[in-house]
Amino acid sequence: MRTRITTAGILAALALTLTACSSEEEPTVDNKPSKISAEDKAKAREAAGLPPEPDEAARKAFLDALNAIDPRIIKPGKEDQAVSRGLNQCSSIKDSDDREKLARLALGRFTIDTRLPELNTPETGQKIVDAVHKHLCPDF
Template sequence: MRTHHTAAVLLAAAAIALTGCSSEPKPDAMPISSPSPAAPASTSSVDRDAARAAAGLPPEPKGAQRKAFLDGLNAIDKDIVHGKDDKAISRGIDTCGLVKNFPGDLTKQVEQTEKRWTSPTHPDGHGQVKAAQILAVSQAAICPTF
């Protein structure tokens, strides 16, 4: 008798669970992926720069500074940027963080730069020599005071 009761309870629980999984959306349910009305559409560059400053990182380079950085990387090897300018800028700012976090430890800075700067054709980095050059370009163009 007890097993019949347990089986009935389990079947009832399964039926309830399956009923809640209907494929038709409820009319009053909001899609999970939609942002709330109060959520900002995107973070402004001012907000990002303020967050970077709070973390001790330089602001995003603009204009001539940005161009000099990207040109410097492309002069080393066009595959470093590989058409992803914004990604390269982000990595350059991160590289400045390495300089700040490992002051005077060039070996560590180059090692971490090589790990950070990968591309589809160089998934393990571009080698120690190019990593040192990337580090130098990043520091000169984005964070010369670090």
């Protein structure tokens, strides 16, 4: 009797072997992965060139500044997204002194270039960059 070995058979056997040998458990409802500490998050943010999370006052001041530029910049119910995009803009501010480039990046990052073409101007971009810099990363 001849035994025929197929690629599919080899892959199935390999998959079973690897699954059986795995030392890591898959996360389940009962087996939640450990949470990342605040200190580790802060270190990761710093390594990525991002400032720390803003406190409530800085967050409110930033959102108010965006609303003063134009209330449509922040999508309804997406304040966290706007803050996240602002923090990402901080990494660009940290890495570049080119104000025109920073303005273009801000317009794209806040999707103004695609959502709000009437606001897609260098002036609007500069205002956003100024708001980000002032409220989220003044040390950059």
